[in-house]
Amino acid sequence: MKMKLVLASAGLMLTVALSGCMSVGTLFTDAYGSKMDAGYQLPAIPIYKVPEQYRRQEVSFHTDEAPGTIIVDTGEHHLYFIEGDGKAMRYGIGVGREGFTWKGATRVAMKREWPTWTPPSAMIKRQPELAKYREGMDPGLKNPLGARALYLFTKHGDTGYRLHGSPEWWSIGKNVSSGCIRLMNQDIIDLYNRADVGAKVIVK
Template identity: 70%
Template sequence: MNWKPFFVAATLGLSAALAGCSSDGSLRLFTSEYGAVTDAGYRLPSVPISQIPRKYHRQIVSYETKEKPGTIIVDTKEKYLYFVMDDGKAMRYGIGVGREGFEWSGVARVAMKREWPTWTPPAPMIRRQPELAKWRGGMPPGLSNPLGARALYLFDRGGDTGYRLHGTPEWQSIGRAVSSGCIRLLNQDIIDLYNRAEIGAKVIVR
């Protein structure tokens, strides 16, 4: 038996595995990191990640941009958020975006970061959903809080845009247009992004 083809194939396979590159362009996939997490006394449940399309799992991808590392770029059409890294790479997260009538685009900055934030529904939302009036003074942090485990507050030249990058307990909403304009990530993903993003980071929403 000629073993040479076997060893060549095995070597190529091992090289691909070590590089961590998949056929769809992902350089590294973090599918295994959606298990239950204890954070600040809260027990975040595991995400049934097998029920979320693979393209929305956190992963490092090749990404060419003129924006500097640390910039956050939101692609509302494809439902991706990119955190720009060095060497033509980015950390990509699956997101949920604003539903029809609540879409927005523009450039902002991360002005504040909060762990387990309080959620205060804006007045227009309370008018649309009067049952939210009980949270006019703020909904305490917790597993059912719509902002999830972390929130990054977006400001522009006019001040607070009212929009946030935040976590969500509603994993089914990732990859869909369902929010009132905010960009939502899985709680395990917003914790990862929170730890990477700095105050003052540029955020581009397309």
């Protein structure tokens, strides 16, 4: 069943079709400016170039999952942080390209600020030029994991997948990654501050 989402921002009304919930949301359009973070000057995002449905916003979202749960809707390119009382914070995301998609339930086992990125061996095999980062790429503004990373594990161990930031804000809303879920850097910082280690993550 398709329902309607009505968003109000700066006097502008936007109707968007969503599945599963009816929502009146507040856009956080002013949250994407330049800021100093842990010694890094995070650049501003030209947020007017990002479709409104992919900007951070609080929405109504009804679920049986507990507050603190993270639900990733890869088809809609949205990530929801469940707040409780029928509310969730929603973020736009980039997801795995064809051949790299996945679904399932995991948990946040670790959180890292400005993490080191180490490409997996399978990626190095596909892209030999990444071999120089076999021991890890230093944190920084060009690091593919961006400003923050949440590491996803199951009872069998590390899935290899992350919820992470990305300097490539233009990739949000697209199928671009090798399976990880990427957010704009300003959004992953916000999610990092909300989510706890041990949080349940559902990818569908």
